[in-house]
Amino acid sequence: MLIKITPKTIISKLNSREGLRKMTGNFTWLLADKILKMTVVMAVNIWMWKYIGPEKLGIWNYAVAIVTMLSPLASLGIDSIVVRDLILYPEKTSKLMGASFVLKLCGSVILIIIATITVCFRRPGDIEVLYFVIITAASNIFLAFDTIDLHNQRHLISKYTVLSKSVGYLFTSLLKVILILTGASLIAFVWTQFIEFAIGALLMMYWYKQQGNKISLWNYDYSTAKSLLILSWPMIVTSFLMYVQQNIEQLFIGDWIGDSELGVYSTAAKLITLFGFIPMIIYTTVAPEITKAKAINEELFRFKLLRIYQIMFIVSIGIIGGCFIFGKPVINFLFGVEFENAGLYMGIMSVRLLFVNYGVAKTLYIINNNLFKYYMVTGIIGVIINISLNYLWIPAYGTYGAIWASVLSMLVSIILVDGLYTKTQVNFRIMMRSIFDIKGYFTKPKFEE
Numbered sequence: 001m002l003i004k005i006t007p008k009t010i011i012s013k014l015n016s017r018e019g020l021r022k023m024t025g026n027f028t029w030l031l032a033d034k035i036l037k038m039t040v041v042m043a044v045n046i047w048m049w050k051y052i053g054p055e056k057l058g059i060w061n062y063a064v065a066i067v068t069m070l071s072p073l074a075s076l077g078i079d080s081i082v083v084r085d086l087i088l089y090p091e092k093t094s095k096l097m098g099a100s101f102v103l104k105l106c107g108s109v110i111l112i113i114i115a116t117i118t119v120c121f122r123r124p125g126d127i128e129v130l131y132f133v134i135i136t137a138a139s140n141i142f143l144a145f146d147t148i149d150l151h152n153q154r155h156l157i158s159k160y161t162v163l164s165k166s167v168g169y170l171f172t173s174l175l176k177v178i179l180i181l182t183g184a185s186l187i188a189f190v191w192t193q194f195i196e197f198a199i200g201a202l203l204m205m206y207w208y209k210q211q212g213n214k215i216s217l218w219n220y221d222y223s224t225a226k227s228l229l230i231l232s233w234p235m236i237v238t239s240f241l242m243y244v245q246q247n248i249e250q251l252f253i254g255d256w257i258g259d260s261e262l263g264v265y266s267t268a269a270k271l272i273t274l275f276g277f278i279p280m281i282i283y284t285t286v287a288p289e290i291t292k293a294k295a296i297n298e299e300l301f302r303f304k305l306l307r308i309y310q311i312m313f314i315v316s317i318g319i320i321g322g323c324f325i326f327g328k329p330v331i332n333f334l335f336g337v338e339f340e341n342a343g344l345y346m347g348i349m350s351v352r353l354l355f356v357n358y359g360v361a362k363t364l365y366i367i368n369n370n371l372f373k374y375y376m377v378t379g380i381i382g383v384i385i386n387i388s389l390n391y392l393w394i395p396a397y398g399t400y401g402a403i404w405a406s407v408l409s410m411l412v413s414i415i416l417v418d419g420l421y422t423k424t425q426v427n428f429r430i431m432m433r434s435i436f437d438i439k440g441y442f443t444k445p446k447f448e449e
Contacts, residue, residue, distance in 0.1 A: 033162040034277035037169060042274065044173040046334050048189060051180050054263030054338055058254060060186060061266035063132035065250040066118055067140070069243045073111040074140040076103050077235030078228050079150060080367050084291050086154040097147055098218035099225035104144040112137040122251065135190050142197035148204045151213070153284055160211070164203035168196040234372035241379030242359070245386045245409055249402035252390050257398060265399055267335065268327075268342035272349050275319045279312055279360040287364060294368040301368065302430060308361045309434035310441055316354040323350035341399070348403045355410035358431060362414065365427045374421060382413030 049057055082100050086093060115137040116130070123129050149161045172192045179188050205215065250269070254262040286308060294301040327350075328343030335342065366375045386409035393401025418428035433440055 031281060033166060034281065036166055037277070038274060041169045041173050044176050045270075047180060048176050049267060050335055052186060052189065054267075055260040056186050056263070058259030058261070058263030058266065059129060060132060060190060061250060061262060062123075062254045062259065063119070063129050063136055063190075065247045065254075065266075066122075066133055067111070067115050067136045069240070069247050070111050070115050070118070070137075071140065072236050072239035072243060073114065074104060074108045074143055075146075075239065076107045076229070077232040077239045078103060079146075080287065080363065081228060081231055081235070082147075082150045083153050083287060084367060086150065087288055087291055088295075092224065093151075094217055094219040095221040095224040096228075097151065098220040099228055100147040100150060101144055101218060102220045103225055103228065104147060105141065108140045108144060111140055122255070131187070132190050135194055139194045139197045142201040145201040145204050148208045151208070154288065156285070156288065157211075158284065160207040161204065164207060165200045167203055168199035171199055172196040231370075231372065234376040238372070238376045238379040241376070241383045245379070245382045245413070246356075246406065248383075248387060249390055249394075249406060252394055253399060253402055256394055261399060264339050264342050265345060265402075267339055268331070268345040268349055271331075271342075272323070272346060272353065275353060276356065278315050278319075279357040282308065282311060283360050283363070290364045291368060302426070305361070305365060305427075306430050306434060306440070308364065309358065309431055312357040312361050313354070313434050316357050319353055320350045323347050345399060345403060348400070348407070352407045352410050355407075355414045359410070359414045362418075362427065362431075365424070369423070371423060374424065378413045378417050381417060382409045385409040385412055 052060070078100060082096055085096055089096075112134065115133050119126070119130050119133045149158070152158050152161050172195055175192055175195070176189065179192075208215065250262060250266060253265055286304070290301065290304055290308075293304050324347040327346035328340075331339055331343030331346065363375075366372065386405050389405030389408060390402055393405050395401075397404075415428075415431060418424040418431065
C-alpha cells in the first residue's frame with residue numbers, strides 16, 4: 001500500500017510556522033558556534049599543532065584517543081532519551097534533570113578510573129602519557145552540567161549553550177596564543193581543555209539561573225535513574241563501541257608505527273572531524289520535531305526522516321569532494337612538509353563521513369522505535385570488523401590500511417546490516433532511497449506499508 005504525504009497534511013498536523021521559527025533560530029545559534037570554532041578556534045589550534053610538532057602531538061593525541069573511546073561512560077548514552085522524555089513527560093522534568101546530572105557525574109568518575117588503568121596497561125611506566133590521560137579524563141567531570149543543555153535542546157534555546165561554550169573556546173584560544181608566544185611546554189596546553197570545560201559549566205549554570213530555573217529544584221530519583229539506565233545501557237555500550245571503532249586505529253598507529261606518524265594521522269582526523277558539526281547541528285535541531293512527528297503518525301515520521309537523510313547525503317558528497325580536491329594543498333599550506341601525508345589521508349578518511357552522517361540520522365530512527373539492543377549489536381559488528389582489519393592491514397599497508405579498515409567497518413555496521421533485520425528494513429529502504437532516488441529530492445515521497 002502506498003501512502004502519500006502532502007504539505008497540507010503536514011501543516012494540519014504540526015504548527016509548522018512556530019516550529020520552523022524555533023528550529024531556524026536554534027540552527028542559527030548552533031551554526032554560529034561552529035563557525036566560531038572553524039575560524040578563530042581552529043586557526044589557533046593549527047598554530048598550536050605546528051608549534052607542538054608531529055611527535056609530541058602524537059603523544060598527546062594518544063592520551064586523547066584513550067579518553068575519547070571511554071567518554072560514553074561520562075555521557076551514559078542518556079542525552080537523546082532525556083530530551084525525548086522531557087518532551088513527552090514535562091511533569092517529570094525535575095526528576096529527569098536530577099537523575100541525568102547524578103548519573104553523568106558518577107560516570108565521569110568511573111571514566112577517570114578506567115582511563116588510568118587502561119593507559120597503565122598499554123604503556124606501563126610512561127608517566128607523561130599517564131599524566132595527560134588523567135588531566136583529559138578529569139575534564140569530563142564538568143560535562144555533567146551539560147544536563148542543562150538537554151533542557152535547552154528540549155526548548156530549542158541552544159543559544160545559552162552556545163554563549164557558555166563560546167566564552168570557554170575564546171578564553172582558552174587566547175591562553176594558547178600566550179602559551180605559544182612564551183614558549184610553554186606541552187603539559188600547559190593539555191590543561192587548556194580542563195579550563196575550557198570548567199568555564200563552560202560555570203556559564204551554563206549562570207544562564208540557566210537567568211532563565212528563572214534553579215538547579216536546587218532538581219530531584220534525584222532512584223527509580224528515574226534506574227529506568228534511564230535500563231533504557232540506555234545498550235546505548236552506552238553502542239556509543240562506546242562507536243568511539244572504539246572511530247579511534248582504535250590511533251592506538252594501533254601509535255604503538256606499531258610511532259607517535260610521529262600518529263601526530264600526522266590525527267591532524268588529518270581532527271580536520272575531518274571538524275565537518276562533523278553539520279550533522280550534529282541538524283540532529284540537535286530536528287530531534288524534538290521528529291519525536292513529535294512519530295507521535296502523530298508513522299507516515300509523517302518517515303517523510304521527515306527521508307528529508308534528513310537527503311540532507312546528510314548532499315552535505316557528505318560536498319565534503320568528500322572538497323577533501324579529495326583540496327586536502328593536500330591545504331595541509332601543505334597550513335602545516336608544511338612535516339604534515340604532508342595528512343593531506344593524502346584526508347581524501348580517503350572523508351569517505352567515512354557519509355556513513356558517520358547517516359549514523360547520526362539513523363539514531364533518530366533507533367531512539368523513536370526503541371531499537372537500542374539492535375543498535376548495540378551493530379556496534380559490536382563494526383568493532384569486530386575494524387579491529388580484525390587493523391590487525392591484517394596495518395602491518396601490510398600502514399596508515400592507509402587503518403583508514404580503509406575504518407571505512408569498511410562503518411559501511412557494514414551503519415548501512416548494510418539494516419537491510420538484514422526486519423525491524424530496520426524500512427530505515428534501510430529510506431537510506432537507499434536518499435542515495436539512489438534522485439527524483440525523490442524533487443517529488444513528494446511515497447512509503448511502502
